[in-house]
Amino acid sequence: MIVRIMGEGQVKLADSHFAELNRLDDELLAELEQGDEPGFRRTLAALLARVREVGEPLPDDVLEPSELILPGPDATLAEVKAMLGDEGLIPGLPG
Template identity: 75%
Template structure:
């Protein structure tokens, strides 16, 4: 699976990592719904760090279609709300 972090680039992750990403995505969704800005920042950072640590970065010149697009680390609550589906940032 190819994951893009807006403003940073793309990473290739094994499909087996989706469970951990979904756990963090669920936590992020709960924090957004409750308006927990501090928790939102912490969990967004953890989600993006997980992608960076578990994935293999693609070269900048690679333009693969991204299966998941995640917000930039400095994205605000309102910006991320606009990106959400009913399942959060990560479907499933």
């Protein structure tokens, strides 16, 4: 799956990583609903760090259709709430 981090670029993620990423997404969703700014910042940073760690960066001159778009590290609570679907930022498991 191709994932875009806004303001950074795209990475290719194997489906095997989505269970872990969904757990972080669930935490992020709970923190958003509670208005927990420190928790939101911490979990968003952890989610993006994990995507960068396990993902394979695509070259800057390659633009693939992104199947998933994640907010950048400086996104606000309000911006991320606007991006959310019914299942959070990372809907279900692919496949």
